[in-house]
Amino acid sequence: MIPITKPTIGEEEIAAAAEALRSGWVSQGPAVARFEQAFATYVGAQHACAVSNCTTALHLALLTVGVQPGDEVITVSHSFIATANSIRYCGGIPVFVDIDPATFNLDPTLIESAITERTKAILCVHQIGMPCDLPGILAIAARHKLPVIEDAACAIGSEICIDGRWERIGKPHGDIACFSFHPRKVMTTGEGGMLTTSNPDWDQQFRLLRQHCMNVADTTRHSSAQVVFESYPALGFNFRMTDIQAAIGCEQLKRLPEIVSRRRQLADRYRSLLAAVPRIELPVEPDWARGNWQSFCVRLGEGYDQRQVMQSMLDAGIATRRGIMCSHREPAYAAAVTWSCGAKKQCQCAVGHCQHLRRSEQAQDRTILLPLFPQMGIEEQDQVVSALHRAIL
């Protein structure tokens, strides 16, 4: 069986986790601080704050830029449901705009008509690790004085060319970028997330909110020669990462350049092998982007049944996944008040379908994700290609 993905975990990660366990400090502590420092250096950010996962990172980012009940946040439906959910956790309303069908990323030309007086932020996604059109999005955001949060859950190690310079996603280019370390992503800590920003006040805010808004951290109290009493000036959360996870993260970060370069090699090889397969469309990498290929997504031509193709590959021992979901089609979004589309007034958005999100729906229904992981051998990749070939004959 060839799985869809496999985390790359070695003896170094195992030793680091054991060391954290032996240290006597297992919750958020010195290893989290080390991981944050290493992560900030890797992406080129001024500040990095570790949290329990990317969903909580997105939640804190939205709260920090001031999203409140009734506020609108422009984003995509075509993403993992956590993107839209994080807006609803703040009481906000996700306003879904459609995607560019070639890159599966937010189409910046649709943003402006979705802006209203209630718009509070733009939450863009670097879908399956491919950078979205940040220059296009940032120009519109600047015109309307809207903060931009990047959902970079899948995009660690991806790069974008800005003003002729290649920079890593997470610098950040918007106001805040949020990352995930779930095993389905390119590096993992089991569960985990990170926020990066250039704004020191926001970084402070993340640190308070992730720890119940406790004004004196437990690590500070632990090392203090004087008795210190903490207080809780505002409502916070428990969104902490543990030192066990962070210790693993430090080792994963060291492996990352190798992981990303192997993924890029395999993606190039897929693209050349699959070029010969008729009636499938290959994923596009814009010339200003270098993706980490968190997933390799192919679009099936007219007339193919996605489920049948996937079943036939499963029968051949190859796991695939359907294209990225659309939140607006899920029962959790059945109530009209839970979201809107960029064309509100003209649209009678029905449950499970919206004519203004057609390209998002097609991307979900007509694409499949192929196995891609660094340990994948050439023979395994050949097997995937020939199984796909047979499945669509």
Ligand SMILES: *Cc1c(COP(=O)(O)O)cnc(C)c1O
């Ligand atoms: C995985 C993912 C998330 C959620 O990340 P968790 O760490 O699992 O909370 C959010 N957004 C996108 C685009 C994702 O792919």
